[in-house]
Amino acid sequence: MSTYQGNKGSKKTPYSSASRPSRPTGSKPRFSASKGPSRPFKHGSKPSFRGNPSPSRGGGRGGRKGSFERIDVSRFISKSTIIEKEEIYLPTHTFSDFAIDARLKTAIANKNYIYPSPIQDKSIPHALQGRDILGIADTGTGKTASFLIPLINKVLKDPKETAIIIAPTRELAIQIEKEFNDFARGLKMFAVVCVGGAPIFAQIKNLRRGCNFVIGTPGRLLDLVKRGEIDLSTTRSVVLDEADRMLDMGFINDITYSLEKTHPERQNLFFSATLPKPIEKLIEQFTSDPVRVMVKTRDTSKNVEQDVIRVARGVEKIDVLAELLTKKDEFKKVLIFSEMKHAVEKLSKELIKRGFRAGSIHGDKRHNERQRTLKAFKDDQLNILVATDVAARGLDIPDVTHVINYEIPQTYDTYVHRIGRTGRASAKGVALTFVS
Ligand code: AMP
Numbered sequence: 345m346s347t348y349q350g351n352k353g354s355k356k357t358p359y360s361s362a363s364r365p366s367r368p369t370g371s372k373p374r375f376s377a378s379k380g381p382s383r384p385f386k387h388g389s390k391p392s393f394r395g396n397p398s399p400s401r402g403g404g405r406g407g408r409k410g411s412f413e414r415i416d417v418s419r420f421i422s423k424s425t426i427i428e429k430e431e432i433y434l435p436t437h438t439f440s441d442f443a444i445d446a447r448l449k450t451a452i453a454n455k456n457y458i459y460p461s462p463i464q465d466k467s468i469p470h471a472l473q474g475r476d477i478l479g480i481a482d483t484g485t486g487k488t489a490s491f492l493i494p495l496i497n498k499v500l501k502d503p504k505e506t507a508i509i510i511a512p513t514r515e516l517a518i519q520i521e522k523e524f525n526d527f528a529r530g531l532k533m534f535a536v537v538c539v540g541g542a543p544i545f546a547q548i549k550n551l552r553r554g555c556n557f558v559i560g561t562p563g564r565l566l567d568l569v570k571r572g573e574i575d576l577s578t579t580r581s582v583v584l585d586e587a588d589r590m591l592d593m594g595f596i597n598d599i600t601y602s603l604e605k606t607h608p609e610r611q612n613l614f615f616s617a618t619l620p621k622p623i624e625k626l627i628e629q630f631t632s633d634p635v636r637v638m639v640k641t642r643d644t645s646k647n648v649e650q651d652v653i654r655v656a657r658g659v660e661k662i663d664v665l666a667e668l669l670t671k672k673d674e675f676k677k678v679l680i681f682s683e684m685k686h687a688v689e690k691l692s693k694e695l696i697k698r699g700f701r702a703g704s705i706h707g708d709k710r711h712n713e714r715q716r717t718l719k720a721f722k723d724d725q726l727n728i729l730v731a732t733d734v735a736a737r738g739l740d741i742p743d744v745t746h747v748i749n750y751e752i753p754q755t756y757d758t759y760v761h762r763i764g765r766t767g768r769a770s771a772k773g774v775a776l777t778f779v780s
Contacts, residue, residue: 419756420650420759420775420779421650421651433462433465435459435461435462435465436465437460438460439453439457439460442468442469442472442493443472444494444497445497445500447500448493448497448500448527451526451528452493452527454526460486461485461489461490461639462486463481463485463637464486464489464493466639467490467613467635468490468493468494470635471490471493471494471611472494472497474611475611475635476611476612476613476614476631476632476633476634476635477490477491477613477634477635477637478615478627478637479613479614479615479616479637479639480616480618480619481639482617483516483586483737484740487585488519488523488585489527491583491585491615492523492524492527493527495507495557495581495583496528498581498611499531499533500531500533503532503533503556504578505556505580505581506555506558506578506579506580506581507556507557507579507580507581508558508560508565508574508576508579508582508583509557509558509560509585510560510561510562510582510583510584510590510602511560511561511585511586511590512561512590512737513561513589513734514541514542514561514714515715515737515739517537517538517559518537518539519739519740520559520585521535521537521559524557524559533556533557534553534554534555534556534557535555535556535559536550536557536558536559537559538551538558538559538560538561538565538574539560539561539564540561540563540564541707541711542711542712547564547568548568548573551568551573551574552573558574561595562595562598562599563595563598565598566598566601566602569601569602569605576607577605577606577607579606579607579610580606580610580611581610581611581613582603582606582611582612582613583614583615584612584613584614584615584626586615586617587599587614587623587626588616588617588618588619588620588623589737591622596622596626599626600626600629603626612631612634614626614627614630647771647773648747648763648764648766648772648773648774648775649772649773649774649775650763650776650777651775652776652777652778652779653668653776653777653778654779654780655778655780662691665680665695665778666695666700672727674745674746675727676745677724677741677746678728678729678744678745678746678747678748679731679736679746679747679748679766680728680729680730680731680750681733681748681749681751681762682730682731682732683732683733683751683754684732685706685707685708685732686708687750687751688704688705688706688730688731688732689704689708691704691730692704692728692730695728695730700727700728701725701726701727702727702728702729703717703721703726703728703729703730704717704730705718705730705731705736706731707732717729718741722741722742730750733753733758736762737761739765741765743771745766745773745774746773746774746775747762747763747765747766747774747776748775748777748778749762749775749776749777750778751778752777752778752779762775763775
């Protein structure tokens with residue numbers, strides 16, 4: 345198998361290198377280019393496998409796309425904040441039961457993962473045997489580790505193995521890389537993140553240094569495959585993360601193209617919250633007798649007090665919002681959704697002008713900028729984040745006290761997905777929707 349040898353010691357890239365340990369000299373880069381416990385595991389309690397609500401449909405890349413559903417506004421009101429009796433999940437394994445390398449077990453323990461989440465518990469043993477997996481699960485269920493652990497173990501067994509992980513958004517790809525780095529630190533294996541909206545040449549440079557894992561978004565991966573910078577012909581492990589969202593975003597052909605280039609005898613680990621027809625077709629076409637693992641998801645909205653805000657005639661919506669946000673003791677960490685990229689930008693600028701610590705993320709922002717804003721929001725330097733649905737997808741932001749729908753979402757599913765950003769890990773959250 346040909347290996348990348350070029351550009352050793354190349355410059356840091358915005359994504360991977362900062363957290364990337366230096367490659368030991370002489371280690372071979374591998375992604376080839378053209379050349380028992382009885383302790384109950386609680387759903388929705390810490391450690392939180394939150395079981396998000398069903399995913400949003402439509403929304404595309406931050407603009408209006410797909411059908412618009414007329415939603416009865418009474419569905420945005422729910423005062424009942426009774427938290428459902430939590431379902432207890434008894435894992436059948438501990439991480440030490442898994443037939444994995446001791447070094448990986450140590451890395452898992454260092455991450456303070458003790459009990460596998462339901463999806464990990466049910467899928468890892470099969471994935472370790474090389475079976476294809478179809479995980480019906482959303483973000484928050486622990487699905488990242490359920491594919492990373494078996495794949496890292498595979499590379500530990502054979503350092504020539506390569507894997508491609510395809511995710512819908514840059515943010516999700518970076519979250520996966522972060523988790524990869526936690527598990528793979530010191531294990532002499534590397535991941536390169538290849539996402540759109542970031543300089544391709546830095547990614548090419550990293551690819552040429554060699555890696556076992558490529559984690560990326562479909563469009564950029566396709567571009568790199570077509571340029572011959574990623575040769576998938578020897579890649580025997582494929583992960584599709586949030587397959588249904590990639591479908592929503594119009595990536596199905598890009599994915600299909602890349603999948604067709606991978607080794608015919610490969611292991612497929614596919615994850616999707618729902619199974620629309622085209623995804624079923626993809627599964628049929630590319631997987632072989634996958635083990636289906638379904639994770640029951642909790643209706644997060646049970647933890648979320650929901651209400652609407654009616655803006656009276658002659659009153660400016662922005663003034664109503666600003667008045668709410670001045671209640672700083674209550675509105676501690678607020679995620680505001682708007683539909684269009686330019687509306688998101690305008691709103692965050694207006695809030696900043698009015699003295700709020702606000703930031704925005706949407707598809708027109710540069711990748712680094714989005715990462716900086718997200719970090720500032722996570723670290724409480726900003727307490728207000730204005731976002732489009734796509735930009736906020738799959739994000740794991742703890743402690744959001746309020747979700748505000750500055751504009752009514754296109755579909756009820758989108759609404760449920762949005763409000764699932766608050767009320768996490770059994771905490772109560774508030775969702776407010778502006779209606780006119
Ligand atoms: P994911 O669905 O992969 O995005 O994971 C959701 C969250 O759960 C992340 O913050 C993970 O770090 C965390 N997590 C995943 N698996 C475990 C585990 N077995 N024990 C504790 N936390 C976990």
